[in-house]
Amino acid sequence: MSSQRVRLIIQDRYVVMDNGILQVTLSNPDGIVTRIQYSGIDNLLEVLNEEVNRGYWDLVWSEAGSVGTTGTFDVIKGTKFKVRVENEEQVEISFTRKWNPSQEGKLVPLNIDKRFIMLRNSSGFYSYAIYEHLKEWPPFNLPQTRITFKLRKEKFHYMAIADNRQRYMPLPDDRSPERSQALAYPEAVLLVDPIEPEFKGEVDDKYEYSCENQNLHVHGWVCMDPPIGFWQITPSDEFRSGGPLKQNLTSHVGPTCLAMFLSAHYSGEDLVLKLKPDEPWKKIFGPVFIYLNSASDATDPSPLWDDAKKQMMTEVQSWPYKFPASEDYPPSDQRGNVKGRIQILDRYVSKDRVPGNGAYVGLAPPGDVGSWQRDCKGYQFWTRADEKGYYSIQNIREGDYNLYAWCPGFIGDYRYDATISITAGCDIDVDDIVYEPPRDGPTLWEIGIPDRSAAEFYVPDPNPMYINKLYVNHPDRFRQYGLWERYQELYPDEDLIYSIGTSDYTKDWFFAQVPRKKDEDTYQGTTWQIKFQLKHFSESDTLKLRIALATANIAELQIRINDSKADPPLFTTGVIGNDNTIARHGIHGLYWLYNIDIPGTLLVEGANTLFLTQPMSSSPLAPFHGLMYDYIRLEGPSSSSSSSSTT
Incomplete structure (x- = not known):
């Protein structure tokens, strides 16, 4: 541990923060992190990349009224550099980009202030940013913003995002068209000729490493020669969108390390920030901490991971920080x-x-x-x-x-x-x-656990051709690629039928209701059946069906009772959802709850069948249309003389 004071070295094109433990070099006035010097390594960032493609804040934006979750990608470059704090204990520097009307249509209408902080005796540095939109400025959409670090591929080969989610990773070269085979969407590739033969036949897909905000506080990479770790620590979720269950990207092949602040992943357009005309907005993202550590053992990455977790707890307990200089960050x-x-x-x-x-x-x-x-x-x-x-x-x-x-x-x-x-x-x-949760009467039967996830249902083994070895015999088995295709294999001719009282939802309820493939290019919707018994039943009774969905993606759920062809159906959700959870191995996206009255005139004493139809199946993304259920419950009437013969 150095006790050297923090120094700031200002040059024409670069600014250097140095505390004797590490040196961080940023371009001036862009505010791009071009070099991180630590533990005898001249630069932890990818020296083969252009300087602008090493450590940077970025965003995606689009014009107001645009539809979807894409837009213009912008690596944020400052136009003015300023020293905010400079003393022996701390340096805080600022790179700002101001917007003016002459930039309309060319730059996102935001004032952006990127800040970087280095403290004495701290093995790392902090970064945060303030985004501001004035009332009179044009409205716009902001689907994504984050901070990105791209590390040296010949140094960092081991990635860790949780105690049970860490492994040696393929190289970025292995994803090249010469060494891989494209799969159903661009992020997923099959490694057919990787540089390291151990990865041959594996799927690489950054979404396999997604994580819920509530668990996303430390992740990063380990270099074993010399043994050092590069960690992104997010001590608070207060500035992230979507709440504790919102899922975000973490680290992935690159080696890339992200801090996601705003994204539409696992939620779609609902989580695109849309500013209206005459709407002012200001938000501070971060600070996040980039933590570096070292170890003596060059064979075992676990001490570096354990130390990073301890540092994460220290940062969490120190929140809110006392040292940020911006008046927008309240102590x-x-x-x-x-x-x-x-x-x-x-x-x-x-x-x-x-x-x-x-x-x-x-x-x-x-x-x-x-x-x-x-x-x-x-x-x-x-x-x-x-x-x-x-x-x-x-x-x-x-x-x-x-x-x-x-x-x-x-x-x-x-x-x-x-x-x-x-x-x-x-x-x-x-x-x-x-x-008081929604409730009209006693439970006649239920399927699943009301926890906003489909994880308790039947998640099949992956196709042996498309495996990520990390998730073999893993609690997060749903993170394997291509599981939607297994439905077709399990139900080649007829759809799922679930019998109350004899079926087991952990074995007999497929985790996602997806279309069935008819031939190479066409799909058809699917209709699942729930068979149940009613006795002591009166036609004057009204039963209540509660259906909680864990995700929906360009899907529709139609409900019919005892007549699979009833037109119109008893109930339909209409077309809902853009979560893309099925493709991205997320097991849940946004939560939906539907409460449906079932008139007694549609039911009979004895055997009944509930039909759940998901008809959407006609776009190029048809395999990923569908639903994941969280929980289904049928309730009897409150003064019930009705009861089910099974529970």
């Missing part, structure tokens, strides 16, 4: 706290309130029930309730919020009626809140 004494207890009241589970054990409780911008999962303009602050339902949310930025919650084991979303106004230093006790 702890300018923030507030909220606490309380959540209880669940489902009278058909218990006559008494039960603690919201493990409930997700969060503050997000005011909106409708469940709107937090589609929010991408504001800040969000989430926690998990303890086994008694108590929760505490610390260090919330000033502003007006709604309090939202949902609890694994129960369907639906909760929103507290009153707006919560956070002011500096406030400690708000919301006291007891009670969530």
Whole structure:
């Protein structure tokens, strides 16, 4: 550990931050990280790349009214350099790009201020950025922004994103057309002639390494000669879009290391930030910490990973940081706290309130029930309730919020009626809140677990031709490539039929309802059946069907009872979703809940069949149209004389 003071060296074309442990060189005034010098290595970043393609902030933007999740890719280059802090303990430097009307249609209408910080005795550096859109400026869409680091391919071969998700990785050259075979979408390739033969026959796809925000706090790469680690640490989720379950990219073949702040992955256009005419907006992304460590053992990457996890905890406990110089980053004494207890009241589970054990409780911008999962303009602050339902949310930025919650084991979303106004230093006790999940009557039968994921259903083994060895015998078996094609093999002629009382959803309910391939270029929709018995039944009864979806992608769900050809169907969702979860191995995207009345006149005493049809199958992306179910429940009438013969 060096005790050397932090130095700032300003040159014509470069700026260097140096604390005796590492040196970081940035282009002046662009603010692109061109070199990171550490532990005897002259540059950890890919020296074969142009300087602008090493360490950079980027974004994707499009004109207002544009449809979709793509747009113009922009590596953000500053036009003005400024020193914000310079002393023996800290350097903070700023690279700004101001927008003016002469740039309309050429540059995203944002003022952008990229900041970089180095502290004394710190084995790394921090970066954050402030984006600002003025009211009078043109509206626009912002599908994505992030910070990207591209490391030296001859040095960094081992990647780690979780205790059970780490491995030696292929080289970027292995993805070249000469060494790989293109698969169903551009990100996925089959390695047919890799430089290292051990990777032959594997699939490489960056989406196989996606991670939920709530678990995405440290990931990166290890070099074994010399043994050093390069880690991206995100200590807070407050500036990320979409809430705790939103999935983002992490690290992938490159070797590339990302910090994603805003993206439409696993959600589609719902998570594209769209600024309206006359709408001002300002947001600070980060700081994130780029942490470097070293070890003496050149054969085992685990000490570097373990140390990176410890450093991550240190950063989390230090949040909010005291050192950022921007007035847009509020320290702890300018923030507030909220606490309380959540209880669940489902009278058909218990006559008494039960603690919201493990409930997700969060503050997000005011909106409708469940709107937090589609929010991408504001800040969000989430926690998990303890086994008694108590929760505490610390260090919330000033502003007006709604309090939202949902609890694994129960369907639906909760929103507290009153707006919560956070002011500096406030400690708000919301006291007891009670969530009453949707419920009309007793459970006649249910399929799955209400947890917003399809992971509990049957996830098949991958085609042996398309394997990622990391996910063989792995809890995240759904991350293998091409699993949607296995439906066709399991159900070549007839669709899935599930019998209440005898079928087992862990073995008999395929994790995704996808189209069936008819021939090389055409697909057809699929209709699944749920067979169930009713007895002591009256035609005057109305039953309630609850269907929670874990994801939807250009899909429609039609519901019919006892007549597979009924036109119109009893219920249809219409065409919903752009999550692309099926292609990207995500097991869930956005959550949808439907509550459907089933008139007794459609039912019979004895055997009944519920038909679930997903007809969408006609675009070039037909294999990826479809649904993942989270949970299905049929409820009897509240004064029920009805009951099922099986539960």
